Amino acid sequence: MKAFHTFCVVLLVFGSVSEAKFDDFEDEEDIVEYDDNDFAEFEDVMEDSVTESPQRVIITEDDEDETTVELEGQDENQEGDFEDADTQEGDTESEPYDDEEFEGYEDKPDTSSSKNKDPITIVDVPAHLQNSWESYYLEILMVTGLLAYIMNYIIGKNKNSRLAQAWFNTHRELLESNFTLVGDDGTNKEATSTGKLNQENEHIYNLWCSGRVCCEGMLIQLRFLKRQDLLNVLARMMRPVSDQVQIKVTMNDEDMDTYVFAVGTRKALVRLQKEMQDLSEFCSDKPKSGAKYGLPDSLAILSEMGEVTDGMMDTKMVHFLTHYADKIESVHFSDQFSGPKIMQEEGQPLKLPDTKRTLLFTFNVPGSGNTYPKDMEALLPLMNMVIYSIDKAKKFRLNREGKQKADKNRARVEENFLKLTHVQRQEAAQSRREEKKRAEKERIMNEEDPEKQRRLEAALRREQKKLEKKQMKMKQIKVKAM
Amino acid sequence: MSTNNMSDPRRPNKVLRYKPPPSECNPALDDPTPDYMNLLGMIFSMCGLMLKLKWCAWVAVYCSFISFANSRSSEDTKQMMSSFILTPLSCLRLSISAVVMSYLQNPQPMTPPW
Numbered sequence: 027m028k029a030f031h032t033f034c035v036v037l038l039v040f041g042s043v044s045e046a047k048f049d050d051f052e053d054e055e056d057i058v059e060y061d062d063n064d065f066a067e068f069e070d071v072m073e074d075s076v077t078e079s080p081q082r083v084i085i086t087e088d089d090e091d092e093t094t095v096e097l098e099g100q101d102e103n104q105e106g107d108f109e110d111a112d113t114q115e116g117d118t119e120s121e122p123y124d125d126e127e128f129e130g131y132e133d134k135p136d137t138s139s140s141k142n143k144d145p146i147t148i149v150d151v152p153a154h155l156q157n158s159w160e161s162y163y164l165e166i167l168m169v170t171g172l173l174a175y176i177m178n179y180i181i182g183k184n185k186n187s188r189l190a191q192a193w194f195n196t197h198r199e200l201l202e203s204n205f206t207l208v209g210d211d212g213t214n215k216e217a218t219s220t221g222k223l224n225q226e227n228e229h230i231y232n233l234w235c236s237g238r239v240c241c242e243g244m245l246i247q248l249r250f251l252k253r254q255d256l257l258n259v260l261a262r263m264m265r266p267v268s269d270q271v272q273i274k275v276t277m278n279d280e281d282m283d284t285y286v287f288a289v290g291t292r293k294a295l296v297r298l299q300k301e302m303q304d305l306s307e308f309c310s311d312k313p314k315s316g317a318k319y320g321l322p323d324s325l326a327i328l329s330e331m332g333e334v335t336d337g338m339m340d341t342k343m344v345h346f347l348t349h350y351a352d353k354i355e356s357v358h359f360s361d362q363f364s365g366p367k368i369m370q371e372e373g374q375p376l377k378l379p380d381t382k383r384t385l386l387f388t389f390n391v392p393g394s395g396n397t398y399p400k401d402m403e404a405l406l407p408l409m410n411m412v413i414y415s416i417d418k419a420k421k422f423r424l425n426r427e428g429k430q431k432a433d434k435n436r437a438r439v440e441e442n443f444l445k446l447t448h449v450q451r452q453e454a455a456q457s458r459r460e461e462k463k464r465a466e467k468e469r470i471m472n473e474e475d476p477e478k479q480r481r482l483e484a485a486l487r488r489e490q491k492k493l494e495k496k497q498m499k500m501k502q503i504k505v506k507a508m
Numbered sequence: 509m510s511t512n513n514m515s516d517p518r519r520p521n522k523v524l525r526y527k528p529p530p531s532e533c534n535p536a537l538d539d540p541t542p543d544y545m546n547l548l549g550m551i552f553s554m555c556g557l558m559l560k561l562k563w564c565a566w567v568a569v570y571c572s573f574i575s576f577a578n579s580r581s582s583e584d585t586k587q588m589m590s591s592f593i594l595t596p597l598s599c600l601r602l603s604i605s606a607v608v609m610s611y612l613q614n615p616q617p618m619t620p621p622w
Contacts, residue, residue: 161617162617162618163617164617164618164619164620165617165618168566168569168618171570172569172570172573175570175573175577176573179577203518204517204518205518206518206519206520206523207523210525210526211526212525212526212527212528217523217525226580227579227580228577234526236522236523236524236525236526237518237519237520237522237523237524238517238518238519238522239517239519239522240517242522242524243524243526245526252577252578254577255574255577255578256577257574258578
């Protein structure tokens, strides 16, 4: 049996040489049982099958114990060699074997010939039945993505925190020498310096300083990039953005004169002019170049009056601005600062928004995104500029002409505002009056008691007459005034 | 004192306490990313649960992570200013439960939506 098995293996190896063995088989005379007719069929089948697809596989079972895989084109050859092997062993054994083998064999080629055209399809095992991790590749991808996001969150958060700490360490001395209270989050009962930044966010840090001449307090906001958000990091690769330091100094009313003034990059000023309430009302011209005062081309000036610009642009200020022009985004001094324009809803009369005398500074941290803690030292001179500006704002006073112009401007703005809201207020009052009238009339209609009805009607008519008289008077006054 | 001409600018008697800026308009002015992402996360997780789409649930998890990373205040317990939909971890919990439920119901690997 073992020899038989090895023979099959050897035959498979020599599978391609079929024609020669064919001839051998035909010449043999030992086998008398086979008819030429049978073989003729075989031959046709063999030739066809050899030319078409020599790789078709048939699994035939010769014995119970063994299964051999035979190439179709080789059946005859194997059989022939079987014959050789079997005849060697003994006729009695080979004959029944041959018969059995032959019987099944005849049918198979017939059936297989009919099935020539049906290729055997190997069905794929469905993915969920496979016990391999590979089929879950999308899930693995997702989890990897999430892990990457979490890693970036931790790294970004730490970097922002380190940058903030570095900034604070650099500036701590200067701040502590200028302000009594450095660092306050408003929750302590006593006003003691916490000496720490308030972390508002993973990328925004606040610091409140107070207790100095001239100013009520100074709020410093470190607005870092969102390094903790992977999407943001990827977006920044397309478009580099800088970290920013925003400083807002609230001045005492008596320590600052009335003017509105801004210096900064042209783009920043255009944006501020659109957004900020006071800049849009008081500085209506486009940003002008500061070359007259020796400023670099990158900076422009927005001012209420020429006098203010002249007063502000002293040598030291110009020195600051030229040396650190790349780090300055905008500098905005205003006594009418009320924040950005609020979009009002229709028909909602507002009082003028509260204004505060403020100095605002926006600085860009060098590095445009790729900042290191040591870059924070470069911002220290800018803080010096802030301190200098505070003192300067206290010292700078408009002369008489300037003051008059400033007062006129403010009066004009207020008047405009009142006019706008006056129309709205009138409309509101009118609608209210109409509502009241309608309500009254309905009440009268609903009253069943005729006496009451008459009384109410009389009262209504009296009131109407009064109103009309008033209106007539107002109209007369208006006509006279005109 | 030799530093008389450079007098100390500090005035301890003029200390003002820090007042957090009024919060009515601030959330609207700041970027709306966390709100949008929260909403998207909720929608996707609902889709994933109802329609049994695994990729929806995964996108919801991503959205909730992004919303969490961009959230405005570090401690939501301190500031109740933001709308109460932006509850800190509710979106995250919902999206993770969407993913888990999708896989419990149907342990086959995910088929991409294209």
